[in-house]
Amino acid sequence: MRVSNLMLTTLRNVPAEAEITSHKLLLRGGFIRRVTSGIYAYMPMMWKVLEKITKIVQEEMNAKGCLQTLLPQIHPADLWKESGRWEGYTAGEGIMFNLKDRQEKELGLAPTHEEVITKIAGESINSYKQLPVNLYQIQTKFRDEIRPRFGLMRSREFIMKDAYSFHQNKSDLKLTYKEMDDAYRKIFRRCGLETVAVDADSGAIGGSASQEFMVTAEAGEDMILISSDGLYSANQEKAVSRYSDPIISGFNKAEVITTPNQNSIEELCRTQSFDPSQIIKVIVMLAILEEGIKQPILVSIRGDQELNIVKLTNSISKHLDKLVIDIFPITEEQLSIEGLDQLPFGSIAPDLENTFLSNAKSWEKEFLRFADLTVSELKNFVCGANKKDHHRIGMNWDLIGGLPKEIDIRKANPGERCIHDEKQILNECRGIEVGHIFQLGCKYSKSLNATFTNQEGNQEPFWMGCYGIGVSRLAQAAVEQNNDENGIIWPLTIAPYEVIITVANIEDINQKALGEKLYKQLKKEKVDVLFDDRKERAGVKFKDADLIGIPWRIVVGRDSVSEEVELFERCTNSIKSLKAEKALQELIKEINLKKS
């Protein structure tokens, strides 16, 4: 391609919308243009990048025997109601764009395709003999994000590869899950990305085991924790660690003390000389569940620990077998609206009586109670007295009605010791999620009644897995991980072009002729080559070539009379002066080496 035909428009000023490096560079290089909040146009060079990523993904998926399909983007609401996800995905802060057609039928723009594919699989796969299958597609998805940001990192319309596998049993699912893990590692390596695989929360998709692939980058939206020996890594939403031992409490007598204006752990400790690890902190929250159920929640956790809201949400979901649509701390205002008396905030204990809820208009009338693992072993602890400005000391679980349901809802933090080896410490780093693989189990096949006939002749629901890669996000993540002060440094395998021939002065007959000759030869060798034939000053062309990040550059300049050119490598900034023929040979050798 000739740059004069490329519609290349680079910017010197960064549009004000951009915050992070990759977003700025993609805009400045003319790769993307914003159309509205969270919605972008992929310009010609960007599309080339996306195509190259797509090709790598297809090759690796096909190598594992996966089958490519293309599923609809508009889904009937009924299908999503059948799986029970319609409400959760559309109500409240739901992310599914939805609309009505002229028949007043409800439809949604697909944020993901479990429903559709499960339905189809159920209709087309009849026998265990047809299993397993793994179907995938690469196409645009829609999510009405609460807050789109960082260009393609969190956009509302984006390109995703999603795959869904169907199995006759769990062990077969695990085999494919492992294969996908392998395929994903190959894909990311081939794309020139450094990724780390972490244990992850399954989120709204549901299911059991799940693993995320993160591109490590400062600008990442997720915090990940990695053990010093590298054997354990997890998203903070999911991470576990060893917690410190509590300071032994000296209160062996149970009594109530007055604690005026000591409404926070901090205040209480300062005034009473308690240690936070001796105190049971109680958090009152309201969970909005599917079908509009409003469930008050009472969570007990050690005073020096933080609550992990994702873990809590999942626990609630699991215990009630209902989707949690929203969850937030209960406020005084909400209590008034609900027609309830004020709770003794700051002095609430795990045994707060349900009678506080008996006049509730729309809330459930009993608290769902949980205790974090950090409080279960606690002895002679401090907790509220369920009465304003009063606390109890020297308490034990048998004195306050027993230990509530024990679960892990504590946030793991960097610096803490690991579960697998207490000598290992968790370190923090940030990451961009580019891939996620799940073992879904039978959740969707059961709800959508997608079954096959097993060897014994019985109908059984499929075991399912699902596997996603954010293709457009991956492209931006590659930029975030590969750039310098001059611009993008595309990994060769996904670069829009592999090499750019920069003719310093296109009006010099020798230079132009040599440039054209090299261009022809490279095209003949099937190298993806860009020929900068513009009537611009050399400096302009160098700046542009750096900015758009083409991995290799052949500079045809003053020495072209003697057939000498320069071979420049973008990622190392190395420059070699060579005979044109030699430069071509070397370049082709290097390119083939990197591609293999």
Added chain:
RNA sequence: CGGGGCGUGGCGCAGCUUGGUAGCGCGGUGGUUUUGGGUACCAUAGGUCGCAGGUUCGAAUCCUGUCGCCCCGACCA
């Protein structure tokens, strides 16, 4: 959803406090110059000042409403 900020040629911004008919840099076009790191100079085109009302002789500027965009937060009583 809460808080903050911004909408003025393609991009980045000034002008608004104190109303008087719109300006700068980049980019575009033509020319001269320069010719391997965004050359300099000259000329030139391009704007419903987000939109709608209002105040006023007169509104980018003041008032009201509205739309859009960006940032921070949405988690511990």
